Amino acid sequence: MKFPANLRFFLPSIYTLTLGLFGIGALVALTDFRALSANFFALAFFTGLSMFVKRAGFH
Numbered sequence: 091m092k093f094p095a096n097l098r099f100f101l102p103s104i105y106t107l108t109l110g111l112f113g114i115g116a117l118v119a120l121t122d123f124r125a126l127s128a129n130f131f132a133l134a135f136f137t138g139l140s141m142f143v144k145r146a147g148f149h
Contacts, residue, residue, distance in 0.1 A: 117133075118126065126133075 114137075
């Protein structure tokens with residue numbers, strides 16, 4: 091299957107975003123809500139830091 095050039099440019103980003111959303115969904119679905127809410131800020135900080143480091147690695 092051959093994708094158009096403009097879609098081929100975005101496929102890695104779409105794949106990464108889908109994988110990340112699936113991981114967050116699995117975390118929310120499999121973790122007790124009380125434990126998840128107690129550690130929300132730590133998880134949000136880790137997620138933001140991970141996104142920053144990953145983005146900085148590409149530039």
